[in-house]
Amino acid sequence: MNKKLLICLVLIFNFYFASGQEINLAITNCNIITMNSDRVLKNKTILISGDKIHSIVSSANWKNTNNIKTIDATNKFVIPALVDMHIHSNAYIDEFSMPMFLKHGITTVRVMAGNTYILNKRDSVKNNLLPNYPDIFVASELIDGDPPSFGNDHVGPIVTDASDIQKKIDEQMQSGYDFIKMYSRLNKDVFQTGLKYCKTQKIKSTHHMPTSIDKEDYFTKFTGEIQHLSGYARYSTKYDTLPKSVLLKNYDVPFDQISAQDIDEKKLRRAITKTIKYKIWNCPTLVLFYNQTDSLFCKSILENKIGEGLNELLGWWQSVGYGGSEKIENYNNFQLQTVNLLNKKGGLLLAGTDFPNPWLVPGLSLHQELERFVAAGLSNFEALKTATINPAKWFGNNYIKGTIEKNKQADLLILEDNPLVDIKNTQKIYKVIYKGE
Numbered sequence: 001m002n003k004k005l006l007i008c009l010v011l012i013f014n015f016y017f018a019s020g021q022e023i024n025l026a027i028t029n030c031n032i033i034t035m036n037s038d039r040v041l042k043n044k045t046i047l048i049s050g051d052k053i054h055s056i057v058s059s060a061n062w063k064n065t066n067n068i069k070t071i072d073a074t075n076k077f078v079i080p081a082l083v084d085m086h087i088h089s090n091a092y093i094d095e096f097s098m099p100m101f102l103k104h105g106i107t108t109v110r111v112m113a114g115n116t117y118i119l120n121k122r123d124s125v126k127n128n129l130l131p132n133y134p135d136i137f138v139a140s141e142l143i144d145g146d147p148p149s150f151g152n153d154h155v156g157p158i159v160t161d162a163s164d165i166q167k168k169i170d171e172q173m174q175s176g177y178d179f180i181k182m183y184s185r186l187n188k189d190v191f192q193t194g195l196k197y198c199k200t201q202k203i204k205s206t207h208h209m210p211t212s213i214d215k216e217d218y219f220t221k222f223t224g225e226i227q228h229l230s231g232y233a234r235y236s237t238k239y240d241t242l243p244k245s246v247l248l249k250n251y252d253v254p255f256d257q258i259s260a261q262d263i264d265e266k267k268l269r270r271a272i273t274k275t276i277k278y279k280i281w282n283c284p285t286l287v288l289f290y291n292q293t294d295s296l297f298c299k300s301i302l303e304n305k306i307g308e309g310l311n312e313l314l315g316w317w318q319s320v321g322y323g324g325s326e327k328i329e330n331y332n333n334f335q336l337q338t339v340n341l342l343n344k345k346g347g348l349l350l351a352g353t354d355f356p357n358p359w360l361v362p363g364l365s366l367h368q369e370l371e372r373f374v375a376a377g378l379s380n381f382e383a384l385k386t387a388t389i390n391p392a393k394w395f396g397n398n399y400i401k402g403t404i405e406k407n408k409q410a411d412l413l414i415l416e417d418n419p420l421v422d423i424k425n426t427q428k429i430y431k432v433i434y435k436g437e
Helices: 003-020 091-103 116-126 162-174 188-200 232-236 252-259 265-277 287-293 295-304 311-320 326-344 364-375 380-385 389-395 423-427
Strands: 025-033 040-049 052-058 070-072 077-080 082-087 106-111 135-138 180-182 205-207 225-227 281-283 412-415 429-433
Touching: 025 412, 082 091, 082 364, 082 389, 091 106, 116 135, 162 180, 162 188, 180 188, 188 205, 232 252, 232 265, 232 326, 252 326, 265 326, 287 295, 287 326, 287 364, 295 311, 326 364, 364 380, 364 423, 380 423, 412 423
Parallel strands: 025 070, 025 077, 082 106, 106 135, 180 205, 205 225, 225 281
Antiparallel strands: 025 040, 040 052, 077 412, 412 429
16 A cells, blocks of 8 residues: 555544544534633634544644534634523423523533432433533532521521531532532621631532621631622621611621622722632622613513513512612622722632522523623623633533633534624524534
8 A cells, every 4th residue: 555645544544533532523614712812713623522522623624524514613603602600490490491501502500509409400411311401510508597598498407506517518518519508697607617617628618798707707718609799898888887677687688788888999909809819709690680770671571571481480570570779770880890800800700690580581691691791891701701711710620611622521602703802792692512412
């Protein structure tokens, strides 16, 4: 056999079948935003083997000689699929919401209050038994104080003695949860002991900032990931005391919304400095309070019934109402200000929504969260990081998504236009690729 021909055959064999990896899908002629940088790789072909990215090659140099299935993505842009880092789940809403997340290019969700039901769903997804569900990570059951924030609806440990918290955390992790969630009514000793234990045991933890905590203990080397920017307004407020009507609620959100009405910017900057120093993660969920102020959007949901299956939720959402109020709009502005300062200082930010709270359409609301990040002053690329590469950093080395490169899971979002030009272009979805399909 001609020596040159033999070499060519060997190269072809290695290209298509290296390590038994047969190419089964090619996305051709695309522009790639890998998320390793904001550089656009133009006119590339992504080769997929099974559920992994096999390689990225120049479209000019690749020929489909093996009749491989292709998607022509000429003039289109490919980014990693997205993550919603804060949702809730139950047997009813999952039936319609999980497919909606996938439809909108969200192929990973983080459920923030765990139970046996969602653990079983997570494991079924891992075993490829639920192809219409995204990958799921699950927080522990809510660990709260007495009385718990949600009263008789509370599911999870109620801890009032600091000597019990380590045992409860161990029990939750032994039950198979991915990380620990602590809540608003834990007393100071229980909360701080729990944070320290998670940190020393290298257990990921997230929390609302309990109402019992002294301000100087909000942002320390033991602080876990903070949800909803909980505590920043209380730390930064000029108020010495809060109204009795708010104090009686004993829940962090009203505390923060009232506190945000009169902010000492020096205190806020001090909170940001501590956050950066101790590398504290934040999942702000900016759409949680913003969407209800967008009356046109809320009306469109009611009139057009956006999203199959939302009908039962719409009754609840409508009963809550929509439209702006001075308190909510002021708090929205405070959140934007806080995120702006965090980002300027290199803060660690994650995109999440808190679905199914009112006016949060599953999947769509994550794209709206990216818009809110941009409104807070992030560049489009920085906003995209909060739903791609930043979650990958939070999850750790075993999480193989978040960037487009060899051996990463083939979870991709093919867009009609460039999201680096307009963040709303993440909603112009041509196709979603999930686990190579």
